[in-house]
Amino acid sequence: MSVNVQSTARPILDPARYSLQDHERQFLELLTGIYDDDELKKHVLAVQAKAYQISAVVVVGNDTRKVAVDGWPAENIVASDLRGEFWDCGHELFKSTPESFPATFIAGDVFDSSMLDMSDIQADAEAKQPPSIRPLRGLTSLTPLKHQVSAIHASALFHLFPEEGQRELARRLASLLLPEKGSIIFGQHGAMLEKGFRVEKKRSTDPLFEVRQAAMFCHSPETWKKMWEEDIFGPGESGWQRPEEMKIKVEAELKQVERWDADLVDNDAKPYFVMNWSVEVL
Numbered sequence: 084m085s086v087n088v089q090s091t092a093r094p095i096l097d098p099a100r101y102s103l104q105d106h107e108r109q110f111l112e113l114l115t116g117i118y119d120d121d122e123l124k125k126h127v128l129a130v131q132a133k134a135y136q137i138s139a140v141v142v143v144g145n146d147t148r149k150v151a152v153d154g155w156p157a158e159n160i161v162a163s164d165l166r167g168e169f170w171d172c173g174h175e176l177f178k179s180t181p182e183s184f185p186a187t188f189i190a191g192d193v194f195d196s197s198m199l200d201m202s203d204i205q206a207d208a209e210a211k212q213p214p215s216i217r218p219l220r221g222l223t224s225l226t227p228l229k230h231q232v233s234a235i236h237a238s239a240l241f242h243l244f245p246e247e248g249q250r251e252l253a254r255r256l257a258s259l260l261l262p263e264k265g266s267i268i269f270g271q272h273g274a275m276l277e278k279g280f281r282v283e284k285k286r287s288t289d290p291l292f293e294v295r296q297a298a299m300f301c302h303s304p305e306t307w308k309k310m311w312e313e314d315i316f317g318p319g320e321s322g323w324q325r326p327e328e329m330k331i332k333v334e335a336e337l338k339q340v341e342r343w344d345a346d347l348v349d350n351d352a353k354p355y356f357v358m359n360w361s362v363e364v365l
């Protein structure tokens with residue numbers, strides 16, 4: 084495992100940490116229809132407390148909703164995560180329903196073959212008549228989406244896995260990509276100036292959660308580009324031959340970010356970088 088968490092309990096939720104940047108507040112106001120600051124805070128904290136009973140990290144589909152707000156038809160969006168309850172929390176937080184926000188959600192482990200079957204990727208790539216995927220609502224796995232997705236967003240995901248896991252995840256996401264000019268896979272996650280492990284020890288004021296130690300495998304922009312260009316889209320790799328004419332461009336850049344918990348982090352874990360990246364079909 085890339086992340087080694089040593090603790091017996093989860094940290095206590097601290098409402099004092101509630102803080103929204105302007106664009107976040109505006110986004111929540113727009114979707115929830117709650118324009119009163121106190122009422123919005125009460126609503127967000129109530130859903131957060133409920134979600135926290137499911138998992139310490141519950142992802143509620145904010146990125147999919149942003150894409151829809153920006154103009155991508157919600158009917159053409161597919162979101163995926165380990166558990167369906169996460170998506171339900173999103174409906175509660177954003178006061179939506181499957182009818183008012185008709186994006187498709189598919190629950191499952193992206194590494195599991197029942198979620199994404201990679202066994203015959205070459206034949207799938209060469210299939211003249213790809214299986215019909217409409218309506219997307221009917222999908223129960225990612226497998227029918229192979230070679231059919233024009234934009235794939237994966238943020239705060241890759242850094243959850245060790246190096247080999249990151250490569251396998253990249254291979255799996257690449258298998259979903261529509262091999263046409265303009266198709267893109269992009270995202271953001273933790274990275275470093277040099278490839279390696281980012282080890283951090285975090286102290287807490289919470290007595291139940293005194294020290295947490297974690298090691299996260301991080302690529303550098305150079306090794307990240309190399310992985311996509313050689314391991315994923317290189318000749319003879321990934322278990323399928325991309326068409327001769329299919330060229331890709333990989334971009335990756337580091338951005339140093341301030342962490343709200345910086346004063347609790349010991350040792351060499353500072354500064355903290357994220358990498359903005361994209362893999363685009365030319």
Ligand SMILES: C[S@@+](CC[C@H](N)C(=O)[O-])C[C@H]1O[C@@H](n2cnc3c(N)ncnc32)[C@H](O)[C@@H]1O
Binds near residue numbers: 145
């Ligand atoms: C830190 S969140 C980031 C999600 C979102 N992109 C964002 O930026 O808010 C990472 C998500 O990946 C999901 N995840 C972790 N391992 C997974 C797996 N093997 N298959 C599918 N989802 C996974 C977790 O459940 C979690 O919701």
